[in-house]
Amino acid sequence: MGIKERYNLKQIYEKPLISEASMKTRIEGIHCLKISSPLYIQYEITKDCNYRCVFCYNVWKNKKKDSIKERELTLKQQLKIIDKLAEMNVFGLILSGGEPLVSKNLFKIIEKASKRYKIEVSIITNGALLTEEVCKKLKECGLSDMQISFHSFKEKDNDDITGTRNSFRRTTLGIRNALKYFSPEKININMVPIKKTYDDVYSTAKFLKNLGVINFTVSSYVYTGNKKLDEEIAPNKKEFQEIYDQIVKVKNELLMRTFIGGCYPLCSLNKRIDDEVISLIGNICDAGVTQLVIGPNGDLRPCVAYDHILGNILEDDPLKIWKNSKILTKIRRMENIPSLCEGCKHLIICRGGCRASAYNKYKKFDSIHPLLEND
Amino acid sequence: MTEYVLFKHPELKIRRENFGGIIKTARGLFLIDKKVYLLLNSIDNKKRYSELAKDKESKMIIDELLKLKVILKIKEKNAERIRDSNQKKAKSL
Numbered sequence: 001m002g003i004k005e006r007y008n009l010k011q012i013y014e015k016p017l018i019s020e021a022s023m024k025t026r027i028e029g030i031h032c033l034k035i036s037s038p039l040y041i042q043y044e045i046t047k048d049c050n051y052r053c054v055f056c057y058n059v060w061k062n063k064k065k066d067s068i069k070e071r072e073l074t075l076k077q078q079l080k081i082i083d084k085l086a087e088m089n090v091f092g093l094i095l096s097g098g099e100p101l102v103s104k105n106l107f108k109i110i111e112k113a114s115k116r117y118k119i120e121v122s123i124i125t126n127g128a129l130l131t132e133e134v135c136k137k138l139k140e141c142g143l144s145d146m147q148i149s150f151h152s153f154k155e156k157d158n159d160d161i162t163g164t165r166n167s168f169r170r171t172t173l174g175i176r177n178a179l180k181y182f183s184p185e186k187i188n189i190n191m192v193p194i195k196k197t198y199d200d201v202y203s204t205a206k207f208l209k210n211l212g213v214i215n216f217t218v219s220s221y222v223y224t225g226n227k228k229l230d231e232e233i234a235p236n237k238k239e240f241q242e243i244y245d246q247i248v249k250v251k252n253e254l255l256m257r258t259f260i261g262g263c264y265p266l267c268s269l270n271k272r273i274d275d276e277v278i279s280l281i282g283n284i285c286d287a288g289v290t291q292l293v294i295g296p297n298g299d300l301r302p303c304v305a306y307d308h309i310l311g312n313i314l315e316d317d318p319l320k321i322w323k324n325s326k327i328l329t330k331i332r333r334m335e336n337i338p339s340l341c342e343g344c345k346h347l348i349i350c351r352g353g354c355r356a357s358a359y360n361k362y363k364k365f366d367s368i369h370p371l372l373e374n375d
Numbered sequence: 376m377t378e379y380v381l382f383k384h385p386e387l388k389i390r391r392e393n394f395g396g397i398i399k400t401a402r403g404l405f406l407i408d409k410k411v412y413l414l415l416n417s418i419d420n421k422k423r424y425s426e427l428a429k430d431k432e433s434k435m436i437i438d439e440l441l442k443l444k445v446i447l448k449i450k451e452k453n454a455e456r457i458r459d460s461n462q463k464k465a466k467s468l
Binding site for chain 1: 388390391392393394395397399404406408
């Protein structure tokens with residue numbers, strides 16, 4: 001009987017009982033989930049942002065704004081995209097940017113997706129524009145949940161990281177407002193620890209807990225966007241280990257729901273990979289397997305960190321791209337896995353860490369993850 | 376014997392695939408085979424348990440779906456009572 005196929009972390013790359021739901025990868029014994037279209041879409045609805053975060057991973061931010069292809073879409077075009085997503089039967093839509101709340105079209109996009117098509121919609125925001133009125137409107141439009149970025153309990157550090165004065169105060173107020181209109185289960189606060197703040201993870205979680213937050217996550221550093229700063233601000237392996245140790249404390253002492261997102265190599269942690277380590281992994285790479293990303297101009301990419309354009313959702317058939325793209329096939333077949341990782345029993349979960357980060361740092365998709373650089 | 380009426384969980388999402396389908400429930404995502412997909416899809420609005428669980432295999436599937444809260448059940452008598460009360464409310468509006 002085929003309903004025990006609980007789809008979890010490992011099962012994307014495990015051979016399921018329903019054999020037609022999987023394809024072989026290049027690596028023996030590892031299979032990849034094979035479905036007709038993505039389950040989730042992240043749509044970067046705008047390039048504009050009111051913060052200037054030092055670690056921003058947006059792959060398109062250094063490109064020229066004036067080329068026609070790079071221009072953002074009209075409301076009509078954006079709503080057309082929502083129609084296409086409904087045709088593709090996607091379950092969930094994550095709206096990001098830039099900063100999605102900067103877009104005047106946001107509410108209409110959420111409303112159409114959630115009310116007309118019953119697609120579960122969430123946003124990733126820096127929280128600066130989350131006034132009470134905005135939160136109320138988001139709720140009325142049918143927004144399901146949100147992730148708010150917040151990077152340090154120290155006001156100055158937070159403002160330095162976002163490159164924006166008063167961002168600490170604005171985001172803190174935004175979190176408070178969000179908690180008035182959404183249940184705490186529906187709000188996740190995400191921190192991107194950098195060299196300057198890696199030992200502030202626990203204290204930042206504690207600060208947020210006092211605001212009423214129950215979901216707190218950290219993202220591992222993504223080596224895309226402004227690569228010049230990576231050397232200066234990306235945590236190294238030792239610092240990453242300390243981030244992990246604090247997350248364990250956040251879980252056990254503060255009793256918050258927590259994990260580390262962003263696909264890091266498990267062997268970068270100096271410890272045995274046990275159930276606790278696995279339980280604190282936020283996501284494994286599902287680029288091109290269950291998820292696709294739509295850029296501000298409608299371009300399709302495998303994930304937010306990949307700069308490889310697969311086509312354009314308004315000009316091409318996204319289902320054909322999903323089925324036939326050579327790039328997606330390579331990713332699904334695990335052709336970008338470092339040879340070092342072959343034979344590792346954890347490969348099915350970690351895939352050697354974020355492949356886009358590895359590519360951006362070393363210009364080779366099958367290179368090691370930057371966190372393993374000095375090993 | 377008490378007859379039950381079955382209906383899909385209001386937040387259930389179902390998607391068709393070549394191998395059957397994918398369902399999204401509060402407990403997570405599940406892959407389902409063709410038999411399960413067809414059974415689930417046959418519950419349009421509501422359906423009697425006895426109509427759906429015709430054979431041993433169907434009964435097993437339905438019971439598993441009930442356990443996972445993919446579908447919900449209500450006693451037929453209670454369903455009728457709710458329907459009648461809703462109709463009255465609608466007329467009075």
